[in-house]
Amino acid sequence: MPRFLAALASGLLFGLGLTVSGMINPAKVLGFLDLAGAWDPSLAFVMAAAIPVAAAGFAVARHRPAPLCAPAFSGPARTGVDSRLVIGAMLFGIGWGLVGYCPGPAVASLAFGGWQAAVFVAAMLAGMGAFRVLDRATTPRPRAA
Amino acid sequence: MENFTPVPAAIGGALIGLSAALLWITNGRIAGISGILGGASGNDLGWRLTFLAGLVAAPLLYAVAAGAPAVAIQAGPATLVVAGLLVGFGTRLGGGCTSGHGVCGLARLSRRSVVATSLFMAAAAATVFLTRHVAGG
Numbered sequence: 002m003p004r005f006l007a008a009l010a011s012g013l014l015f016g017l018g019l020t021v022s023g024m025i026n027p028a029k030v031l032g033f034l035d036l037a038g039a040w041d042p043s044l045a046f047v048m049a050a051a052i053p054v055a056a057a058g059f060a061v062a063r064h065r066p067a068p069l070c071a072p073a074f075s076g077p078a079r080t081g082v083d084s085r086l087v088i089g090a091m092l093f094g095i096g097w098g099l100v101g102y103c104p105g106p107a108v109a110s111l112a113f114g115g116w117q118a119a120v121f122v123a124a125m126l127a128g129m130g131a132f133r134v135l136d137r138a139t140t141p142r143p144r145a146a
Numbered sequence: 147m148e149n150f151t152p153v154p155a156a157i158g159g160a161l162i163g164l165s166a167a168l169l170w171i172t173n174g175r176i177a178g179i180s181g182i183l184g185g186a187s188g189n190d191l192g193w194r195l196t197f198l199a200g201l202v203a204a205p206l207l208y209a210v211a212a213g214a215p216a217v218a219i220q221a222g223p224a225t226l227v228v229a230g231l232l233v234g235f236g237t238r239l240g241g242g243c244t245s246g247h248g249v250c251g252l253a254r255l256s257r258r259s260v261v262a263t264s265l266f267m268a269a270a271a272a273t274v275f276l277t278r279h280v281a282g283g
Binding site for chain 2: 014028041043051052055062067071091093112113115133
């Protein structure tokens with residue numbers, strides 16, 4: 002139960018951060034990505050504030066054998082730069098630039114983004130599902146959890 | 147730069163950083179939204195669903211206190227579908243999005259995340275340049 006409460010609090014903080022910073026609004030995100038237009042550097046300030054706070058959290062956890070409410074830390078499994086990382090990041094970037102939505106703001110804005118947000122999130126989930134099917138079909142060994 | 151809002155941006159960013167720190171210290175999980183959404187499997191749904199519930203609920207609570215946040219989307223249905231598919235597939239193939247690579251990965255000084263963040267930022271800026279200044283005008 003404490004585990005779920007902590008996850009809920011974390012989700013609330015994340016959604017509040019996206020809302021307060023204005024990143025829940027695709028038009029504002031596109032303003033950051035539009036270097037040749039009326040450039041809005043706000044997104045850089047969001048990241049510049051988020052990264053050191055997150056880094057402090059990771060530093061605190063480094064001295065602990067396990068998380069407070071779970072049996073073990075589940076960090077990213079893959080290491081090293083490979084073609085999946087490169088191609089995936091570029092496909093994501095193209096989609097992000099087309100609408101101004103990355104996954105967090107798309108989900109967070111579901112109550113305010115009308116049918117457009119719903120269509121985008123549905124397509125995004127379909128894209129994730131398509132990856133899952135393709136990944137299972139092309140990977141011979143069982144995937145590590 | 148008439149729309150530049152550095153103070154709310156930094157406050158919101160700090161809240162996002164706090165969220166990532168909290169989820170790692172308590173659950174041992176990376177606060178990457180694409181991973182939380184796309185990595186769900188049968189025995190691992192609880193914390194993902196509660197996190198996502200908080201993510202959707204927070205803007206609603208904010209709206210009660212301070213008014214509805216602006217969410218302006220200009221894309222048409224076809225663009226929304228193509229972009230959604232690219233974001234969903236690309237973030238899973240690349241192992242993360244703006245939160246997983248851009249915030250958590252950079253905070254952990256991951257080389258993968260530095261490469262991924264540089265690439266998706268560059269690809270997104272190039273896409274905006276092409277659609278706004280070359281094709282659309």
